[in-house]
Amino acid sequence: MPGLSSGQRGGRAGGRLQRCLGLTTTPPPPCVQPCCRPLCYEQSERRLHKSLQMKMEEMSLSGLDNSKLEAIAQEIYADLVEDSCLGFCFEVHRAVKCGYFFLDDTDPDSMKDFEIVDQPGLDIFGQVFNQWKSKECVCPNCSRSIAASRFAPHLEKCLGMGRNSSRIANRRIANSNNMNKSESDQEDNDDINDNDWSYGSEKKAKKRKSDKLWYLPFQNPNSPRRSKSLKHKNGELSNSDPFKYNNSTGISYETLGPEELRSLLTTQCGVISEHTKKMCTRSLRCPQHTDEQRRTVRIYFLGPSAVLPEVESSLDNDSFDMTDSQALISRLQWDGSSDLSPSDSGSSKTSENQGWGLGTNSSESRKTKKKKSHLSLVGTASGLGSNKKKKPKPPAPPTPSIYDDIN
Amino acid sequence: MCKDYVYDKDIEQIAKEEQGEALKLQASTSTEVSHQQCSVPGLGEKFPTWETTKPELELLGHNPRRRRITSSFTIGLRGLINLGNTCFMNCIVQALTHTPILRDFFLSDRHRCEMPSPELCLVCEMSSLFRELYSGNPSPHVPYKLLHLVWIHARHLAGYRQQDAHEFLIAALDVLHRHCKGDDVGKAANNPNHCNCIIDQIFTGGLQSDVTCQACHGVSTTIDPCWDISLDLPGSCTSFWPMSPGRESSVNGESHIPGITTLTDCLRRFTRPEHLGSSAKIKCGSCQSYQESTKQLTMNKLPVVACFHFKRFEHSAKQRRKITTYISFPLELDMTPFMASSKESRINGQLQLPTNSGNNENKYSLFAVVNHQGTLESGHYTSFIRHHKDQWFKCDDAVITKASIKDVLDSEGYLLFYHKQVLEHESEKVKEMNTQAY
Numbered sequence: 001m002p003g004l005s006s007g008q009r010g011g012r013a014g015g016r017l018q019r020c021l022g023l024t025t026t027p028p029p030p031c032v033q034p035c036c037r038p039l040c041y042e043q044s045e046r047r048l049h050k051s052l053q054m055k056m057e058e059m060s061l062s063g064l065d066n067s068k069l070e071a072i073a074q075e076i077y078a079d080l081v082e083d084s085c086l087g088f089c090f091e092v093h094r095a096v097k098c099g100y101f102f103l104d105d106t107d108p109d110s111m112k113d114f115e116i117v118d119q120p121g122l123d124i125f126g127q128v129f130n131q132w133k134s135k136e137c138v139c140p141n142c143s144r145s146i147a148a149s150r151f152a153p154h155l156e157k158c159l160g161m162g163r164n165s166s167r168i169a170n171r172r173i174a175n176s177n178n179m180n181k182s183e184s185d186q187e188d189n190d191d192i193n194d195n196d197w198s199y200g201s202e203k204k205a206k207k208r209k210s211d212k213l214w215y216l217p218f219q220n221p222n223s224p225r226r227s228k229s230l231k232h233k234n235g236e237l238s239n240s241d242p243f244k245y246n247n248s249t250g251i252s253y254e255t256l257g258p259e260e261l262r263s264l265l266t267t268q269c270g271v272i273s274e275h276t277k278k279m280c281t282r283s284l285r286c287p288q289h290t291d292e293q294r295r296t297v298r299i300y301f302l303g304p305s306a307v308l309p310e311v312e313s314s315l316d317n318d319s320f321d322m323t324d325s326q327a328l329i330s331r332l333q334w335d336g337s338s339d340l341s342p343s344d345s346g347s348s349k350t351s352e353n354q355g356w357g358l359g360t361n362s363s364e365s366r367k368t369k370k371k372k373s374h375l376s377l378v379g380t381a382s383g384l385g386s387n388k389k390k391k392p393k394p395p396a397p398p399t400p401s402i403y404d405d406i407n
Numbered sequence: 408m409c410k411d412y413v414y415d416k417d418i419e420q421i422a423k424e425e426q427g428e429a430l431k432l433q434a435s436t437s438t439e440v441s442h443q444q445c446s447v448p449g450l451g452e453k454f455p456t457w458e459t460t461k462p463e464l465e466l467l468g469h470n471p472r473r474r475r476i477t478s479s480f481t482i483g484l485r486g487l488i489n490l491g492n493t494c495f496m497n498c499i500v501q502a503l504t505h506t507p508i509l510r511d512f513f514l515s516d517r518h519r520c521e522m523p524s525p526e527l528c529l530v531c532e533m534s535s536l537f538r539e540l541y542s543g544n545p546s547p548h549v550p551y552k553l554l555h556l557v558w559i560h561a562r563h564l565a566g567y568r569q570q571d572a573h574e575f576l577i578a579a580l581d582v583l584h585r586h587c588k589g590d591d592v593g594k595a596a597n598n599p600n601h602c603n604c605i606i607d608q609i610f611t612g613g614l615q616s617d618v619t620c621q622a623c624h625g626v627s628t629t630i631d632p633c634w635d636i637s638l639d640l641p642g643s644c645t646s647f648w649p650m651s652p653g654r655e656s657s658v659n660g661e662s663h664i665p666g667i668t669t670l671t672d673c674l675r676r677f678t679r680p681e682h683l684g685s686s687a688k689i690k691c692g693s694c695q696s697y698q699e700s701t702k703q704l705t706m707n708k709l710p711v712v713a714c715f716h717f718k719r720f721e722h723s724a725k726q727r728r729k730i731t732t733y734i735s736f737p738l739e740l741d742m743t744p745f746m747a748s749s750k751e752s753r754i755n756g757q758l759q760l761p762t763n764s765g766n767n768e769n770k771y772s773l774f775a776v777v778n779h780q781g782t783l784e785s786g787h788y789t790s791f792i793r794h795h796k797d798q799w800f801k802c803d804d805a806v807i808t809k810a811s812i813k814d815v816l817d818s819e820g821y822l823l824f825y826h827k828q829v830l831e832h833e834s835e836k837v838k839e840m841n842t843q844a845y
Contacts, residue, residue: 107472125545137551152491156567
C-alpha cells in the first residue's frame with residue numbers, strides 16, 4: 001500500500017479497535033514509498049493481531065458484558081473482511097498494471113478439439129479402432145521407408161541380428177573375399193540367395209521380390225528347408241555354409257596364378273562347372289562332384305603329379321552340434337554391460353524364479369549373461385570354431401572360423 | 408502525480424529478497440521445528456507465484472489463443488503404434504510418460520545432453536517422446552527411434568520377438584541412468600558411487616538385507632540399490648507360500664475378501680524373517696563360527712516411484728507356466744510396515760499396523776498398471792494409466808479408451824507403479840518441506 005493511505009488504513013483499522021477498547025495509541029508510521037502490497041498487507045495484519053493480543057492481556061474480559069464483546073468481535077470481523085477485500089483489489093490492480101490480468105483467458109473453440117470422447121468403438125479422440133495400418137517410418141539404419149507395424153522385424157535384419165542375417169553377412173564376405181573377379185551382383189541379391197536351402201529352389205528364389213523376404217515372421221526352426229540341410233551334416237557343411245548349392249558362386253580360374261590355384265585346390269573342390277566354366281568353391285567333399293572329377297582338375301592344372309588332398313575324416317571333422325546351431329541361431333546373445341547398476345542387484349535377480357514372459361525358447365541360458373557364444377555381424381560364433389579340431393590353415397586371407405567348414 | 412498506486416520492479420525485487428532472508432533467519436533460529444510448523448508454506452523459503460516478464464508479455468500478446476488443461480482433456484494421452492511385438496515397450500513408455508515427477512522433469516526441459524553424439528542419447532529421445540505424447544496430436548506416435556536406440560544400447564533385448572515388460576523396464580532405466588551423466592544436480596554430483604541423476608532420484612530405493620546369526624544374534628546388514636520389488640506369488644512351485652492369506656485385517660484399504668491375496672500380503676511375505684536352513688550356514692562375523700541364520704529384507708530407503716513386479720512367469724525344472732492368480736492391489740499404499748525402521752515390530756511375526764496416518768512420508772498412490780494377457784509363450788500387454796488425478800485410461804497400443812477405477816483394480820496386475828504422495832525437498836537450511844505431488 002503506497003503513500004499515505006497505508007498509514008491511514010492501518011491506523012483506521014487499529015484506531016477503530018482501540019476506540020472500542022478505549023485505548024489511544026500512536027498511529028503507525030506511514031509508508032512513504034510505494035512498496036509491495038503483500039508486504040504492507042501482512043504488516044498491517046500483524047499489527048492488528050499484536051494490538052489485539054496486548055489488549056486482551058491487559059483487560060480482563062469478565063469485566064465486559066456480552067453485548068460489548070459482541071460489538072468488539074463484529075468490529076474485528078469487519079476489519080478482517082475489509083482487509084481481505086482490499087487485498088484482492090490490489091491483486092487485480094497489480095495484475096492489470098503489470099499486464100498479466102488477461103492471460104488466463106482461454107479460447108473455447110480450440111478447447112473443444114481436445115475433449116475426451118467416451119463411446120464404445122471409438123478411442124478417446126473419437127477415432128475408430130484399427131485404422132493405423134498405413135503408418136510408416138524411416139529406418140535410421142538404412143533410411144528406407146518401412147511400414148510401422150513391420151519395423152521391428154525389418155530392424156532386426158537391418159542391424160544384422162536376425163537368424164538369417166549372419167548367413168547373409170557371411171556369404172557377402174565370402175563372396176567378396178574369394179571372388180574378387182566374379183560378378184558383383186551376386187552379392188546384392190542376398191535376399192534371394194538366402195532362400196535356397198534346397199538344391200532346386202534357385203529359380204524360385206530369384207523370382208521372389210527381395211522385399212518380401214525381410215518380412216518373414218518367426219522362422220520356424222523345424223521348417224523343411226532347414227531339415228534338409230541338416231542331413232548334410234556329414235562332416236562338412238553346416239547350416240551357415242554360404243556356398244551350398246548355388247552354382248553361380250564359383251571362381252573363374254583364368255585369372256588366377258599358379259600359386260593361387262594350388263592353394264585353392266588344396267582347400268576347395270575346384271571342379272570346373274560345365275555351364276559356368278568356373279571352379280567349384282565348395283568343400284573337398286562336395287557331393288556334387290566326384291573325387292574323379294576333382295583329381296582330373298588337379299592334374300589339369302598342376303600336372304600329373306598332383307594329388308588330391310587328404311579328405312579322410314580325420315581332417316575337417318566338423319563336430320558341429322545341432323544343439324549349438326540351434327542355440328546360436330534361435331537366440332542371439334550379446335554381453336550386456338557389466339556396470340553394477342540396480343538392474344544387477346536386488347530382488348529382480350533372485351536365482352530361481354526369474355520371470356521371463358514370452359517367446360523365449362529357454363530362459364536358463366539367458367540368465368548367464370556371460371555366455372560364450374557371441375555372434376557378431378561380420379564373423380561368426382567362436383562357439384562354432386571351438387568344437388573343431390585344429391587343422392593346418394591354408395594360406396588364405398584371414399577369415400573367421402566358419403571357413404573351416406569349407407576346407 | 409497520477410494519484411494511483413504504482414508498482415516498481417526494483418523495489419519489489421529488493422522487498423522479495425529481504426523477505427526471503429527474513430524467513431530463512433526465522434527458520435534457522437527455531438531449534439524445535441515441529442512437523443506442523445513445517446507444513447506451513449513460507450517457513451524457510453518462499454515460493455513466489457510466476458510473474459511475467461516484459462518479453463513474455465509481448466509473446467503472449469501475439470498469441471491470444473489459449474488452452475487450459477482441464478480434466479476432460481486429451482492432452483497428455485496418445486497412442487503408440489505396435490512395431491511388431493512391441494506391446495511390452497509401449498506399456499512401459501506409457502507408464503514412464505505418465506509418471507508425474509518424470510513428466511515434470513522432461514516437460515520443463517531439464518535434460519542437458521552430454522553424450523558425444525546426441526542422436527544416440529536415450530534421454531534426449533525420452534525428452535522428444537514426452538513432447539510428442541503431450542502434444543495433443545490424436546494420431547498415434549511411432550516410437551521407432553526409441554526401439555532402435557534401446558536395441559543399440561541394450562543388446563540383450565535386441566531382436567524381433569515377444570519380450571518381458573519388466574525386463575524392458577529395467578534395461579530402459581539402466582540405459583537412461585547411464586545417459587544421464589549431464590544432469591547430475593545437487594551435492595552428490597562428484598561422488599561416483601552415488602549418482603544423482605533423475606532416474607536415481609526417482610526410482611532408486613534401498614533394499615536392506617539383515618542376516619542374523621542364531622547363535623550370537625549379531626546382525627550383518629547390507630543395503631543394495633534396487634529399482635523395483637519382485638514379489639513371489641502364492642501357488643508358485645519355487646517358493647513355498649502357504650495358501651492361507653488374509654489372517655490379518657486389511658492394512659491398506661484393499662478390498663479384502665477371504666481367499667484373495669493382496670499386495671500387502673505379498674509385501675508382508677517379502678519382508679518376513681526367513682530362516683536359512685542348516686545347509687546354508689554362514690560364517691558369522693562376530694562369533695566367528697558357522698551358524699544357522701535368519702535373513703530379512705526390508706526397505707531402507709523408499710524411492711519416489713515404487714514399481715512392484717509380480718513374478719507370474721514361472722520357469723522351474725518341472726514346468727514353465729504363467730501364474731494367473733488374481734492379486735488385489737490398492738489405490739493407496741502405505742509402506743511404513745515394510746520399512747527397516749519398522750522391523751522391531753515384526754519380530755514376533757505380527758505386523759504392526761500404522762497407527763498414525765498423519766505421517767505422510769510413506770504413502771503412495773497408484774498411477775499405472777501393466778497387464779499381460781495370454782500364455783507364457785505368447786501374449787499381449789496393455790496398461791492402465793492415471794491421468795488428471797482421478798481418471799484412468801486403458802492404453803492398448805494405438806488405442807486409448809476411458810476406463811473406470813473398477814476396471815483397473817479388477818485387472819490381473821503384472822507391474823504396478825506407485826508414486827509417493829508427498830515429496831520432500833532438501834534445501835540448505837531447512838530439512839523438510841512438503842509439497843503435493845498430485
